[in-house]
Amino acid sequence: MQTSRRQKKRLLPTKQPLQHTAYQGLARLLHARADELELSVRALAERLKRPRTTVHKTLTGQRRLDPIEFLDWCDALEWDDPLAIIESVRRR
Numbered sequence: 001m002q003t004s005r006r007q008k009k010r011l012l013p014t015k016q017p018l019q020h021t022a023y024q025g026l027a028r029l030l031h032a033r034a035d036e037l038e039l040s041v042r043a044l045a046e047r048l049k050r051p052r053t054t055v056h057k058t059l060t061g062q063r064r065l066d067p068i069e070f071l072d073w074c075d076a077l078e079w080d081d082p083l084a085i086i087e088s089v090r091r092r
Contacts, residue, residue: 026089027061033077034059047076 034044045055057063058073065073074082 022089023064024061026065026085027059029085029089030073030077031059033079037077039077044076048072 034041039047041056041059042052044059045052048055054063058065071082074080074085079085
């Protein structure tokens with residue numbers, strides 16, 4: 001007697017979080033703001049008290065930000081309303 005096996009449902013989204021359109025949009029927004037403030041990766045890293053490579057990977061979308069770290073980025077990039085930034089990324 002043969003039993004048919006059901007395929008397991010995929011629990012993870014099809015796109016990895018770093019490839020998600022909204023996340024890439026956030027990375028572009030962070031990069032654009034740093035450019036607007038004329039902050040180099042090194043200067044931004046100093047403001048954030050983080051390694052330069054970590055900041056570079058975040059700006060290029062190779063690294064994720066957790067919510068608390070995002071607030072640090074908002075301070076470093078002189079954004080007063082983090083929620084507005086998130087909403088602008090969601091609408092894109």
